[in-house]
Amino acid sequence: MFSELFVREIIFEPDVKKCKSYIASLALIRKVPSIKLSKQVTFFVGENGTGKSTLLEAVAVAAGFNAEGGSRNFNFSTYQSHSDLYQYIRLSKGIKRPKDGFFLRAESFYNVASEIEELDRQSGGPSLKDSYGGKSLHEQSHGESFLALVLNRLNGNGLYIFDEPEAALSPSRQLALLARINQLVSENSQFIIATHSPILMAYPDADIYLLDENGIQLISYKQTEHYLLTKQFLDDPEKMMRYLFEK
16 A cells, blocks of 8 residues: 555655756656655666666665665765765655665676675674575676575565666566565565566556656556567567668
């Protein structure tokens, strides 16, 4: 239910339009006062450059996560590259507070894995990597480490923000991720996900927001370009190749 969500609305402050950085040029920022969240799983989709990752990063930071990823206990920075959008948004939160949370972003996951190793070196207590499956994330492939985190570290009753989690996952492992998301949803979790994957965004009863030059709009799964192009390709790949390669 809407009232049970940890984050119910993303509200942009009016001053955001006066920002001198690139975020002021995004249609999302120029045309949308807020984004309402009503489902336990919300996807943000759209072409590169429409602001999906920038939005997710800002939401994560506003929710108390480290800009490069990790849990709320992570406090490190390898390079200050995140935007200042988080200073111009306000999160309308539900009555309940999450007991768990994680910000997973594909582009800086290596840095999170390195931070886990460093924290373990500094700690005199139990190994932190035990919470991630007991094996160093650096000693696994990118996809294996992603899945190890999702299967072992996420405990339910949490707020989970994923930025393009499919980046290192094969189709079969994207399906495994969907199964884990569904399990965590049944354990009172909320997911906010930016993705290009037509597999992930097929999750039933999710909201899909399309970011484009018009701002943002709620669309159905089969209206997404990701679904339409993938279906067109799989229905007749030879025809698609002829179209792409003709001179």
